Amino acid sequence: MNITLKKISEKFNVEFIGDGSYEINNVSSIANANENSIIFLSDKNFLKFLDETKSKTVVTTKELSKFCKNNIIVCDNPYLLFAKISQLINKQDKLIYKIHSSVVSYTNDLNKEILIEPNVVIGKNVTIGEKSFIGTNCYIGDNVKISSGAKLFQNVTIYSNVTIxxxxxxxxGTVIGSDGFGYAKENNSWIKIPQIGxxxxGNNVEIGSNTSIDRGALDNxxxxxxxxxxxxxxxxxxxxIGENTAIAGCVGIAGSAKIGKNCSIGGGAGIQGHIEICDNTQITGMSKVSSNIKKAGVYSxxxxxxxxxxWLxxxxxxxxxxxxxLKYKK
Amino acid sequence: MNITLKKISEKFNVEFIGDGSYEINNVSSIANANENSIIFLSDKNFLKFLDETKSKTVVTTKELSKFCKNNIIVCDNPYLLFAKISQLINKQDKLIYKIHSSVVSYTNDLNKEILIEPNVVIGKNVTIGEKSFIGTNCYIGDNVKISSGAKLFQNVTIYSNVTIxxxxxxxxGTVIGSDGFGYAKENNSWIKIPQIGxxxxGNNVEIGSNTSIDRGALDNxxxxxxxxxxxxxxxxxxxxIGENTAIAGCVGIAGSAKIGKNCSIGGGAGIQGHIEICDNTQITGMSKVSSNIKKAGVYSxxxxxxxxxxWLxxxxxxxxxxxxxLKYKK
Amino acid sequence: MNITLKKISEKFNVEFIGDGSYEINNVSSIANANENSIIFLSDKNFLKFLDETKSKTVVTTKELSKFCKNNIIVCDNPYLLFAKISQLINKQDKLIYKIHSSVVSYTNDLNKEILIEPNVVIGKNVTIGEKSFIGTNCYIGDNVKISSGAKLFQNVTIYSNVTIxxxxxxxxGTVIGSDGFGYAKENNSWIKIPQIGxxxxGNNVEIGSNTSIDRGALDNxxxxxxxxxxxxxxxxxxxxIGENTAIAGCVGIAGSAKIGKNCSIGGGAGIQGHIEICDNTQITGMSKVSSNIKKAGVYSxxxxxxxxxxWLxxxxxxxxxxxxxLKYKK
Structure with a gap:
């Protein structure tokens, strides 16, 4: 897809400097750009690389724009605008709705406007909203409800009674709805507590690869x-987990923890069970949270x-x- | 399934207070209970929620029973009894034995009393015990022996020569029997050591989702x-890993570590290779164990x-x- | 496969003591050896177990050889030689090239000298080199290029545009090419940055089970x-990640981190984003690396x-x- 600077400027309501008829057709890193790439610059430290890029079009701030040449799109948040331009240029292919002949579905009346790849198995009483994509080898358990526009990549497992x-x-590789780790001890052995939640x-959630989300013990x-x-x-x-919270890779969140909205949990952090973390909290990578956080802030x-x-x-x-x-006190 | 208080009392040999003919048909959290729910209470701090529950039946201790009303089941360990009642009420559907037509099995004489879902592939010389369930898209490698009553959820991978x-x-998403991380160094490159264990x-083991258990290098x-x-x-x-030990999420246990019986390893903990941990040891979450533990206790x-x-x-x-x-010492 | 001591000695150009016509047919731990096992000994502390082994043949160093009896293969690096002998004895079965009838391939001209197990799905414009093995339920996305001699175990997912x-x-269970965790914030919500890298x-890479490697945001x-x-x-x-670096289990490496050659990253370690780690660096288990490492060494x-x-x-x-x-300074 080719798009002119002028069109971008109009679409996103931002100013530009340079040749409005100039066409771009890809977003790129500074290093690997070609003449029709659009790049972004939000950090002064990257200015030094500008001389060597082949790109003729940069998205940047007013402040940094004075160091740039050729075509410049000026905005407050270059990274955000770059994301939107990238979404525009890398628009996803329209799905061709089809349920592959190898699909086994125990639900008869699946939506017709969905694309289901080979070897998917779908349980009883499942609903999948229009414009959804279910990749090869996914399993969708009984009574699962998936709203419109879902994209399940290959090899995803959704247990029964999950709502998306x-x-x-x-x-x-992600698994949604596996049993929680719930046992009662009897003498030395463990008695399983049926996980019936x-x-x-919610909407607009994205979940990475090989992640696990357990079903509730009693509630959801x-x-x-x-x-x-x-x-x-x-x-x-x-x-x-509250709205718009972001959870980086390798985080572990133990049972019944309650995390607020707009939090950010750094990679490898661990949250103890039954903890509450208030809205707008930021936990740095590999931190261990073992008591409630009642005041927003950055914690480590x-x-x-x-x-x-x-170290030794x-x-x-x-x-x-x-x-x-104690010695010192004395 | 409906069951009266009296029946529960008789089955588990516990006392009850209230209406023995009262029927329950579900276990529930205090918050989401209905009139036919049974709930449990083992912590004084939850007493305050009792006023608002719709449940008429609580499992609790003698001590806490005096704060409860309506129907009360009195026992020493409410959580354990609740688990057992839940197992009774949420009894799993009886399997309807069937091997789906899409299953590819290189073993001809599979047990007839098993349920195998679509797209499962089974290697040569496999045995699967009666009353077992093998979910969609599982792979069972050559020479695997699975005893009776197994439940493998969807997308599980069992490599060859695993005994269950x-x-x-x-x-x-769990993988059993992948190659251990074993290499010998030759100059700067790595020579793979065939993992032939x-x-x-054992029996009554439960393994969560997306877990990895490697095969042995030489032994098992x-x-x-x-x-x-x-x-x-x-x-x-x-x-x-010794009997009845519980290992929480995200734990990593390095090669040849030996963990005793009845241990509890908290989430995200890491156990160094070749370490020995004695029976009845408890490791708190995200702890790093890098030397032997010879005395039972709680470690962090x-x-x-x-x-x-x-923090900075x-x-x-x-x-x-x-x-x-060193300064202080001076 | 049976092989004599003499043949081993010749093949690997090492000395032996004992009966050159003695045949071994398996590699083993000291404890579980039989008469035809070859074992290795590189650590004095294991000498005490030698008396009880049934093995008649040990690979060891010159120094330790004086404590051994029967047949002895003497070399500088017993572990390395043992690895090579094990590779020789446990030679993998020759693949019988076949594409199972259940395989769905959107690429028509796949190499004929490959083995593809049941239920594999292959996208468009894929190449797979000769002598490759693709296990049951793997998914290979569009435009993936796999060179010769690949071994993908069951349930592996390769997204589009991955080169191997x-x-x-x-x-x-391993996933290669899932989207990176890239979003720009707009007010409180997240705008996805298309991950188009x-x-x-490279060659001779081995990747364990249930690992995730994300595709690049813009570059690879x-x-x-x-x-x-x-x-x-x-x-x-x-x-x-530079050549020959070894990364143990449960490690998390955040975006754009650059790790040198011949490094060793211990289990559960975490590497912050945009960090650079120089060649030959060793990070011990569960360490957190949050700034550049410019000098090779062991870090914790x-x-x-x-x-x-x-601990409390x-x-x-x-x-x-x-x-x-601060008090002390006063």
Whole structure:
């Protein structure tokens, strides 16, 4: 798709400097651009690379625009505008609605306006909204409700009684609705507690690859509208995640934790069970959250990286920290 | 399924207070109960919610029973009894034995009393015990032995030469028997060590979704009877896990680690290779175990969460901890 | 396969002591060996087990050879030689080239010298090199290029536009090419940035089970030749990993991080986005890398394990570490 600078300017209501008839047809990194690429620049430190790019068109801020040449699109948030231009240029192919002949469906009256790839198996009493895509080898359990515009990549597993909102994207290998880790102890052995809750996923949620979201023990596990979840994330039973919260890769969230809206959980962080985290909280990567957070802010735990031989000494002192403190007090 | 209080009382040999002919037909959380729900109460802090529940029947302790009204089932361990009542009420549908026509099996004489869903592929010389369920898109490799009552959810992969005990549950996306991470270094490159051991999984084991259990390098990886493993867990080659140990989500256990019986490993914890952990040990979440544990107890590592701006200062001091200590000594 | 000591000695150009006509037919651990097993010994601490082994043939160093009896193969690196002998003895079955009748391929002219198991789906314009194996239920997206000698175990998902070098092994449940976690914020909601880069995987790479490697946002995610990646690893968009680097289980590498050659990243470590790590760096398990590493060495973070009751006290002091330090300075 080719589009002129002028058209972009009009569509997104932003100013431009340069040749309005200039056509771009791809978005690119600065390094790998060609003459018809559009690039973005929101960080002064990347200015030095501008000389070497083949791109003739940059999206940038007013402030940085004075260092740029050729065609410039000026806006407040170049990254955001770049995202929108990219969506426009990389518009997804229109789905050709078809249910592949190998699909096994125990629901007879599936929507006709969906694309289902080979080897998908669909349980009883399933609904899938129009304009949805279900990739090869997905499994959709009984009583699953999926709204319109869903995109389930290949090899996704949805257990029974899961509800999925509109425009949800789920990447390969992800499992929604597996049993929560719930047992009662009897002497030394474990008695399984039937996990009879479901999972309720809001609208505009995206879930990465190889992530697990467990069904609730009694009530539902709930993922709010607009939540973004990365790869390799573990979300235990009865977790609740507020709207537009973003959860990076390898995060683990234990049972019944309740995370607010607009939070950001850094990669590899762990959230203890039954914890509440208030709206607008930011947890840095690999932090461990083991008590409630009642005030928005940026939170961290852990220790910094150092040479192992120094770390060994400091770590040994950490083991005696309380002792040292008591001595010092005296 | 409807069941009277009296029947429950008789079946589990517990006392009740109230109307023995009262029927319940579901287990529920306090919040979402209806009139025929049974709920449980084992924590004083939840007493305040009792006024608002629609449930007329609670399982609780003798101590807490005096704060309850309507129908009360009195027992020592309400959570355990609740689990058992839930199992009774949510009894699983009896399997209708069938091997779907799309199943490809290189073993001819499969047990007739099993249910195999579509698109399952089964290797040579496989045995699957009666009353087993194999979900859609599972792959069962050559020479795998699965005892009776297995439940493999959809998209499970079992490599060749894996042995699985009776009444084992494995959730979707889990991989059993992948090659261990074993290489010898030659100059700068890695020479693969063929992973020719197997995996031996005991009876009554449950394994969550998207978990990996590697086959042994030479001998077997061994998961003891009654072990419960959550989602997103990594169990490396030649690990041995003792009976009834519970391993929460996102735990990583490196090669040849040996974990005792009745241990509990908190979410996100990491166990170094070749470590031994004795029976009845408890590791808290996100702890790192890098030496043997010879005495049962509760063990932890890490630092507590704090505001990032405070953390930065404390973390900087941690880097100098040994130095500080040496100064102080003088 | 049976092979004599003499043949081994000749093939690998190493010395032996004992009966050159003695035949071995399997590699084994010391404990489970039989008379025809070959075992290895590179650690003095295992000498004590030699008395009880049934093996008559050991691969060891010159130094340790004096404590061994029967047949001895003497070399500098017993583990490496053992790996090579194991590869020789456990030679993989020759593939019988066949594309199963259930395979759905949108590419018509697939190589004839490949083995594709049931229920595999292959997109348009795919190439797969000779002597490759594609396991049951794999999905290979459009425009994927796989060189010769690939081994994709069952249930692997390869998104479109991924390039895979020769002799690459990918274990089950692994996903290559899922979208990176890229969004721009607009007010409180997230705007998806189309992930239009690909993934480029070099030669002789092995990737464990249930690992995720995201496609690049604009340019490619790059995995160098000879890289070994374990299970449950998360590799985000635009990460670059240098040749022969080894990444243990549960590691998370955030977007655009660049890791050098011959590095070793311990299990559960986390690498922050946009970080650069120089060649030959070693990161110990569960460490958090949040700034560039410019000098090769062994690096660590975290705190050691201790009894929880002691940890609680020390951890509380850590929260006041800066305060304590400032007091002390006075």
């Amino acid at each position: 909102g509109s425009n949800v994207i789920i990447h390969s 479901g999972v309720k996923i 596990t709930i993922i709010g509208d607009g939540v973004k979840i990365d790869n390799q994330v573990q979300i235990a039973h009865n977790v609740q 735990s852990g220790t910094p990286l150092m040479l192992n031989k120094e 000494k400091n770590a040994a002192r950490f083991k005696k920290l309380n002792e040292l403190f | 005990g009776s009444n084992v549950i494995i959730h979707s 197997g995996v031996k999984i 990886t061994i998961i003891g009877d009654g072990v419960k493993i959550d989602n997103q867990v990594q169990i490396a080659h030649n690990v041995q 590592s890490g630092t507590p969460l704090m505001l990032n701006k405070e 200062k404390n973390a900087a001091r941690f880097k100098k901890l040994n130095e500080l200590f | 070098g020769s002799n690459v092994i990918i274990h089950s 690909g993934v480029k995987i 995610t790059i995995i160098g030749d000879g890289v070994k990646i374990d299970n449950q690893v998360q590799i985000a968009h635009n990460v670059q 973070s975290g705190t050691p394990l201790m009894l929880n009751k002691e 006290k020390n951890a509380a002091r850590f929260k006041k570490l800066n305060e304590l330090f």
